[in-house]
Amino acid sequence: MTLPRDEDGIVSVIARVLPRPPGSVRRGIGDDAAVVRTGGRTLLLTTDIVLEGVHFVRGGLPYRLIGRKALAVNISDIAAMAGRPVFALVSLGLTDADRASVGEIYRGMLPLCREFSVSIVGGNISRSPVLFVDVALVGVPARGKVVCRNGARPGDRIFVTGSLGGSRLRKHARFVPRVREAAELVGSVPVSAMMDISDGLASDLPRLARASGCGFRIDLDCLPVSAAARDSADPVRAALADGEDYELLFTVPARHAGKVPSRLAGVRVTAIGEMTGDGRFQALRKGKRSPLPRAGFDHFAS
Amino acid sequence: MTLPRDEDGIVSVIARVLPRPPGSVRRGIGDDAAVVRTGGRTLLLTTDIVLEGVHFVRGGLPYRLIGRKALAVNISDIAAMAGRPVFALVSLGLTDADRASVGEIYRGMLPLCREFSVSIVGGNISRSPVLFVDVALVGVPARGKVVCRNGARPGDRIFVTGSLGGSRLRKHARFVPRVREAAELVGSVPVSAMMDISDGLASDLPRLARASGCGFRIDLDCLPVSAAARDSADPVRAALADGEDYELLFTVPARHAGKVPSRLAGVRVTAIGEMTGDGRFQALRKGKRSPLPRAGFDHFAS
Numbered sequence: 100m101t102l103p104r105d106e107d108g109i110v111s112v113i114a115r116v117l118p119r120p121p122g123s124v125r126r127g128i129g130d131d132a133a134v135v136r137t138g139g140r141t142l143l144l145t146t147d148i149v150l151e152g153v154h155f156v157r158g159g160l161p162y163r164l165i166g167r168k169a170l171a172v173n174i175s176d177i178a179a180m181a182g183r184p185v186f187a188l189v190s191l192g193l194t195d196a197d198r199a200s201v202g203e204i205y206r207g208m209l210p211l212c213r214e215f216s217v218s219i220v221g222g223n224i225s226r227s228p229v230l231f232v233d234v235a236l237v238g239v240p241a242r243g244k245v246v247c248r249n250g251a252r253p254g255d256r257i258f259v260t261g262s263l264g265g266s267r268l269r270k271h272a273r274f275v276p277r278v279r280e281a282a283e284l285v286g287s288v289p290v291s292a293m294m295d296i297s298d299g300l301a302s303d304l305p306r307l308a309r310a311s312g313c314g315f316r317i318d319l320d321c322l323p324v325s326a327a328a329r330d331s332a333d334p335v336r337a338a339l340a341d342g343e344d345y346e347l348l349f350t351v352p353a354r355h356a357g358k359v360p361s362r363l364a365g366v367r368v369t370a371i372g373e374m375t376g377d378g379r380f381q382a383l384r385k386g387k388r389s390p391l392p393r394a395g396f397d398h399f400a401s
Numbered sequence: 402m403t404l405p406r407d408e409d410g411i412v413s414v415i416a417r418v419l420p421r422p423p424g425s426v427r428r429g430i431g432d433d434a435a436v437v438r439t440g441g442r443t444l445l446l447t448t449d450i451v452l453e454g455v456h457f458v459r460g461g462l463p464y465r466l467i468g469r470k471a472l473a474v475n476i477s478d479i480a481a482m483a484g485r486p487v488f489a490l491v492s493l494g495l496t497d498a499d500r501a502s503v504g505e506i507y508r509g510m511l512p513l514c515r516e517f518s519v520s521i522v523g524g525n526i527s528r529s530p531v532l533f534v535d536v537a538l539v540g541v542p543a544r545g546k547v548v549c550r551n552g553a554r555p556g557d558r559i560f561v562t563g564s565l566g567g568s569r570l571r572k573h574a575r576f577v578p579r580v581r582e583a584a585e586l587v588g589s590v591p592v593s594a595m596m597d598i599s600d601g602l603a604s605d606l607p608r609l610a611r612a613s614g615c616g617f618r619i620d621l622d623c624l625p626v627s628a629a630a631r632d633s634a635d636p637v638r639a640a641l642a643d644g645e646d647y648e649l650l651f652t653v654p655a656r657h658a659g660k661v662p663s664r665l666a667g668v669r670v671t672a673i674g675e676m677t678g679d680g681r682f683q684a685l686r687k688g689k690r691s692p693l694p695r696a697g698f699d700h701f702a703s
Contacts, residue, residue: 109503109526116507120520133522135488137541138442146490146537147525186437188448190535201411205418218422220435224411225452229530233492235448235537239439
């Protein structure tokens with residue numbers, strides 16, 4: 100079997116191997132979290148990992164922040180479905196050098212557990228040649244409804260929370276998942292599609308568009324460029340491609356776009372463009388077509 | 402902080418770091434699976450990993466069996482709580498050499514998915530210096546009740562399913578989790594405590610006893626020694642300490658012990674001893690005290 104070199108491609112191989120899911124699986128592989136039904140209830144399920152040499156370098160991040168980030172990226176995935184996190188499982192891979200720091204890794208998670216009412220209910224520990232923290236997280240809908248990334252329609256307006264770019268320099272291990280923002284949003288306005296921006300807008304908006312069978316047109320002059328990205332050589336490119344923003348990217352039907360709050364839980368919301376029916380991924384800068392930078396962060400890209 | 406060298410010790414460090422869980426967590430860290438309540442329903446949550454160099458050596462196990470085993474050990478944990486598995490998340494760590502085999506890893510899981518009605522609903526993939534398959538599994542009670550490992554009382558009789566020992570030589574990657582057996586058991590008789598035997602009876606029965614605040618006395622002449630273990634130099638030691646049996650270990654109050662079926666879903670059930678109130682871990686051989694071999698399999702034991 101020839102395998103694509105990129106992560107999206109590997110995921111599509113997996114999706115072809117797996118059988119068609121039963122009706123209890125409302126949304127399976129391919130979204131920020133799975134949406135399943137059991138006992139008449141909707142659950143959100145997700146898993147994500149933070150691994151030495153891929154997501155951080157040894158010595159580059161204190162153990163507490165490694166633990167914090169591993170939980171935060173999973174909470175962000177639940178938030179992106181308009182969910183709230185409830186129960187976490189933590190799978191640790193520890194080198195001999197890490198064993199004395201297992202308490203620190205867990206302590207790094209506790210502030211997020213308190214803030215978002217998450218209980219760590221189990222896990223496992225394995226000896227490993229590299230340190231990793233793999234978290235699985237169970238959530239429930241925050242406001243009774245979930246939002247997937249595949250519901251956008253041509254004409255829907257595109258929004259992002261917060262600001263984009265420069266996260267790798269500063270906030271990537273300390274970001275606050277947008278749980279409250281997403282809950283407030285779906286309580287305010289019909290949201291057609293949503294995801295979190297983990298690999299950069301230039302990677303993630305095409306994913307939302309492909310999942311929804313749409314194209315898009317965004318105005319790069321409208322991007323909320325972060326202060327950190329503004330210090331870089333190419334601020335717009337940084338905002339598009341740096342990745343690890345963990346902001347919400349969402350779409351709202353045009354007739355409801357005026358009802359989108361300008362702030363959600365105190366965080367700015369910015370309109371950046373609209374979904375289109377032509378399947379093209381377009382960016383405008385000062386009214387002219389501008390190329391989108393290539394994918395942000397892909398673990399398997401060469 | 403001085404950290405114990407063994408896995409049980411590390412788990413106790415984690416348990417001390419974590420806050421007291423809320424009422425929705427009926428059973429947290431320290432059992433085969435967590436027991437949680439959400440939306441009026443009971444869920445079982447567990448996670449376990451299969452990692453190159455720790456649980457298998459490169460080239461020693463085909464990709465399909467690596468995938469199969471990673472799912473099977475988690476299903477066994479759900480079975481040990483008298484649950485049935487429902488939804489799985491799969492977190493893969495792949496070296497460049499493994500990337501073409503991701504389909505094989507998943508195909509190895511599919512027979513178990515079909516047999517036990519498990520849906521793989523999500524996961525992630527990361528580049529890694531070693532191959533690993535980390536599974537998180539959601540289950541529900543198979544018969545409306547769950548069984549933890551901490552409910553045994555002095556006088557309860559101790560039983561195991563199947564046969565013990567020699568698994569590492571033959572069946573460890575192909576074992577069938579005891580889901581049906583556990584469900585039939587809890588439908589037949591009150592079970593006070595249960596767990597699966599993953600690290601060997603000599604390691605796991607003390608865990609059940611400590612969790613229950615009991616001692617035990619087992620009769621080594623009664624052990625159901627597997628055919629593979631009978632070929633070894635010390636068959637009883639093999640049955641006690643080889644590990645990876647993935648059989649059920651359970652206790653039943655003495656007054657109900659006569660109702661324990663001699664077979665569960667076709668698998669033999671054997672009485673091996675009883676729980677005691679003196680806190681001692683005792684083994685008898687031909688009526689005389691016999692030392693229990695040291696712990697079976699512990700990833701962190703030196």
